[in-house]
Amino acid sequence: MSERKVRVRFAPSPTGPLHMGGVRTALFNYLFAKKHGGDFILRIEDTDQNRYVPGAEEYIIESLTWCGLNPVEGPGIGGNFGPYRQSERKEIYKKYADQLIESGWAYYAFDTPEEIETLRKEAEAIKETFSYGIGTREQLNNSLKLSAKEVEDKIAGGQAYVIRFKMPEDTDVTEEDLIRGSVTFNTTKSLDDKVLFKSDGMPTYHLANVVDDHLMEITHVIRGEEWLPSMPLHVLLYKAFGWEDTRPRFAHLPLILKPVGKGKLSKRDGDKMGFPVFPLLWTDPETGDISRGYREDGYFPEAFINLLALLGWSPGNDQEFFSIEELSGLFSLDRVVKSGSRFDPEKAKWFNKHYFQQKEAQELAQLFKPVLEKKGVAASDEKILAVVSEVKERCEFVTDIWEQSSYFFLAPESYDEKTISKRWKEDTPEKLLAIADVFASVSEWKADVIKEAFSAFMNEKEWGFGVVMNPLRLCLVGGNMGPDLFVICELLGQEESIDRIKTAIEKIG
Template sequence: MTTRKVRVRFAPSPTGPLHIGGVRTALFNYLFAKKHGGDFILRIEDTDSTRFVEGAEEYINESMEWLGMTIDEGVKQGGEYGPYKQSERREIYKKYADQLVETGWAYYAFDTPEELDALRAQAEAEKKTFAYDMHSRSNMKNSLSLSEDEVKQRMEAGEPWVIRFKMPEDTDVQTNDMVRGSVTFNTNTLDDKVLYKSADKLPTYHLANIVDDHLMDISHVIRGEEWLPSVPLHIMLYRALKWEETMPQFAHLPLILKPTGKGKLSKRDGDKGGFPVFPLNWQLEDGIAMGYRESGYFPEAMVNLLALLGWNPGTEQELFSMDELVELFSIERVNKSGARFDPDKAKWFNQQHLVRKDDAELAELFQCELSEKGMKAEPGFVAQVVGLVKERVNFVSELWEQTAFFFEAPVEYDPKVVKKRWKGDVPAFMTELTVELEKVSSWKADDIKTAISGQIEAKGLGFGLVMNAFRLALVGGGFGPDLMTIAEMIGQDETIKRVNAAVENLQ
């Protein structure tokens, strides 16, 4: 058996912003493709004309680009297997739907949605479940129960119809899932799914999916666990179309669950917990759905955290670049059980990636924030500042609150610190200290320290007491990196000015 080229697809439907679970599915597809030197295809599954959302397709493209998942074939990229948008492939599906009817694998049905709803409601009232299946199909309005003439008549009269798959009886369907192993279903529990609808001349997901995967020569289908129950239908479809020989291999990924409580992660969880569930911001009628990008996450951090939700390389390494993930990824090491999303750990991943960035790169990102605040600073200076504090922030957006004092004198002083540090002999001493600071001829951290230490000793004061007050004057609070370094960086004049200002303001 010759091993065929790996070709996988990510096939979202453009009904809104891409969910984090969808992003992970895309990522695993991408990693698998690249690991095996294969193609990563983006197919837009817009077969539900009623759920189409403007802008969703562009959102998907932008998300993939931001995260660094390069698409080999797709609507924008083109390719030899196009079109890559299902609404542009109508004729193709119609042909195969007809073929299934001709070969007896499917039939026309005229039951209206309202009739079916009524039957479902009725069944529910009797605590039963209605299914359009091998048991009920003969009582329904379809080409199996109706005479040929009547079928023809209804169709010629323009009555809407659908094509349903005629699920065979009592057949065991077995699949060898790449993450779950052997799974078996019996067709007796399956229903006759709609494959095609005349109303909008479009197939449903099931038919479109099989036809496209076959025609696009997809080798592996990697998708969420919610698709597992439809595997037997899909296998039967491959069989009915005589494509079983080249049927792709399936892999069903575990779900991403809520941080607390039950069920799979949803948009509401993000709102409640204050963390993003989407890669990019998405405008809603009643507000905005937060995105990772706009929340300050690095794309590589998001990729990293998503990769480890349901997969691990078996070592104790937790931080990976996209290249490393491609190198190490294997579908066999994907977990079977659902993974709860942990917002705290997500932050940690971002912090880890932030610390690992070099100062110049971070400085560049920080410059944007600075200019928004009307601050101008030399790139070299900003890089130095960033280097001093990057270990104490999770996001670029937190940089300002840690470094504002490098760019402007404190506008206010932390009252708690004032109360604790600015008392007794301190104010008087600080005034004297400015005189000493004036005298420092070489404004370097070490020299400043020597000067201050000498003065403290001469006065017999506590080192800590003075230093904390000095920090309060320069920073406005009790935080920040090494104080002497701060003094050196803001300069001699500014340092003295701030001490004087503090003495004046904190009487």
């Protein structure tokens, strides 16, 4: 078993957009595969036809692509173990279910959903929980109780049935989870007879997952903690099939929790607190509801991956920034924490800021151009690059650039009230007019030249720099923000700078 090539799979179900927790599961699978020179496989678990959501599968694939988590096998990619959509493997499962019936590990059950619902309600009424399994199955409508002839007749007669796993009694199932260590479940205490094969001819997750993992030669099942309770069922299923020698090992990842309050991270949290919980923007095909995405919110995929990697895993030292290649070399399951991690949107932003600052102004300028176009602003590439270079360090996202730089492209329409009341004195207009004259006399419109002329004039007049520069900034920018004032002047151009001074004096008075 140890010499087998590592093969792991990410197996989402296309019931909606992929949650960031799902992306992290994909990431950890991917990293584990890379670390061990193995294969990362995508398998679509669409055995529930009722929950199929159009576009979800495409969304999943696009998300993985954006993150750089490319499977080597999967739908649309191919591979020697396909098909990779469970709905297309439908014929495969029945024979395995039958095999379990023959070997006595499973049985037919004819109870209707309504009958079971009634049982459940009755149990609830006396504050108990109905469980189909040890202790109740002998009283129910199934092949354990019925004669072989009765069962045959029912099936021949077209009566709907389900195939259930026959949970062995009072057995301790112990499994070494790669993250949590030894975990034990007692069958009688905690396991019921799960449906393996549904009346619609499709397998349930439990059967399909075990059969496919076996057939696809999966060596490690790395999935969310919500699957931990069904691990003993899966272990028993491998045993029932006689696949124990080649069966995968399990690793259950801790969950990602809400930033505040109780429970695991959900779509609602993002809406409420203003951060994305999905990698990409998603429009619900039924309701038209829009969920924001990391990509559309301006996150870089490398930042998204980096922050996800550190949610539940750490390298054991103080390093915070990792490329996906680095992660691939460093990752190991025994450094995954056991406890759930609360998601911190603030730290997520900080990660993006790091990658943003890391980028060359040239690249950022390219990303900023479409924003300008959308605003209907025309500017030369040289100017855009110069502006981006100047404001870059005050931004965390590409989307911040406009907020920090709009005044380079558009003259201010209003002036910050607080700055006016604080900086605009009675003699301010006359001083600024004098400065405008100085500006007009500058022969070479360069930041250092302007500064020199300005300083010489200021010294001559013995005016305080602060009392002039702050209102001057207000005229040019509209507020008290931005880079060096003379750099702003240079980028604005001589005429525009002077115009803005005059306009501001008119408007503010």
